Amino acid sequence: MMRMAGVSHITATGTALLPCFYNGTILRRRSLRLRNGACREPKLRLRCVSPSEFDFSPPPIDHDLLDTISVGGGIVSEDGVVESFDNDDEALDAFDNGVVVVDLSHFGRIRVSGDDRVHFLHNQTTANFECLSTGQGCDTVFVTPTARTIDIAHAWIMKNAIMLMVSPTTCQSIIEMLNKYIFFADKVEIKDITKQTCLFALAGPKCNQIMSKLNLGDLIGQPYGKHQHYSFDGMPITVGVGSLISDEGFTMLMSPGGAVSVWKTLLSEGAVPMGSEAWEKLRVLQG
Numbered sequence: 001m002m003r004m005a006g007v008s009h010i011t012a013t014g015t016a017l018l019p020c021f022y023n024g025t026i027l028r029r030r031s032l033r034l035r036n037g038a039c040r041e042p043k044l045r046l047r048c049v050s051p052s053e054f055d056f057s058p059p060p061i062d063h064d065l066l067d068t069i070s071v072g073g074g075i076v077s078e079d080g081v082v083e084s085f086d087n088d089d090e091a092l093d094a095f096d097n098g099v100v101v102v103d104l105s106h107f108g109r110i111r112v113s114g115d116d117r118v119h120f121l122h123n124q125t126t127a128n129f130e131c132l133s134t135g136q137g138c139d140t141v142f143v144t145p146t147a148r149t150i151d152i153a154h155a156w157i158m159k160n161a162i163m164l165m166v167s168p169t170t171c172q173s174i175i176e177m178l179n180k181y182i183f184f185a186d187k188v189e190i191k192d193i194t195k196q197t198c199l200f201a202l203a204g205p206k207c208n209q210i211m212s213k214l215n216l217g218d219l220i221g222q223p224y225g226k227h228q229h230y231s232f233d234g235m236p237i238t239v240g241v242g243s244l245i246s247d248e249g250f251t252m253l254m255s256p257g258g259a260v261s262v263w264k265t266l267l268s269e270g271a272v273p274m275g276s277e278a279w280e281k282l283r284v285l286q287g
Helices: 065-071 086-098 117-122 171-180 206-215 256-268 276-286
Strands: 025-029 047-049 082-084 100-103 108-113 137-143 150-155 159-164 189-192 198-203 227-232 237-243 250-254 270-274
Touching: 025 117, 025 270, 047 206, 065 108, 065 198, 065 256, 082 276, 086 276, 100 256, 108 117, 108 171, 117 159, 117 171, 159 171, 159 206, 159 250, 171 189, 198 256, 227 256, 237 256
Parallel strands: 100 270
Antiparallel strands: 100 198, 108 159, 108 189, 137 150, 150 159, 198 250, 227 237, 237 250
16 A cells, blocks of 8 residues: 655644533644645644634535545445445455554444533443543443443543444434433533544554554553544544454544545555444454
């Protein structure tokens, strides 16, 4: 696979991913360089901006992630799921011996905010949220009143909210269930931010090499669920330890405006694209 003759660096910031996550702190943006052959994009200027300056509206159609994936050989369903790249054998081998990147943007993302969010989720799921601190994460199980499993969710504890990543088929039912248990005095807000964000998984034994090249080496060796906020090409991105189906690998959550740059950079560093069909095979194999 051809590699770009340069590395796009991701720089850390103390600010969360979306406008609704921000708490008025200042996001410091670092300049990033992308090189493609003899062409060089202009260097971004370092400057301080307030959260209100960010525009998280969908990117222009010529920079749309699914269009980029389609041009790159991806097979995209009518409902926007990247099903395959006609490379399942290669991708499965890369999962065992190299590194794969998977677009999981069709998975649900639920933001739970409000002063009572920790106590609320502590009571509504199986995880002990009250013992977790900002920057940590965990898996948790949603169950019915008769203790039947609804879904296993991955949770990130952020400064002003808890982010839940759930299966595509359960997102709406979980939101409805959670809203049903919010009482009048509870300070809890549930919001579906699936369409406002994109989600990638990076998996395979060579993940750490790519993470180091992208200035994300501080996450290597951290506990499962540990996550940090960064700026990539001036756009916010949250990166967490674990690939949803394994304690190893990494998960990347970002705005649609930055997804194309992240995707292209991961491919240029040697990640093999994997479709959702091969990912589902892995999920079954991983148990």
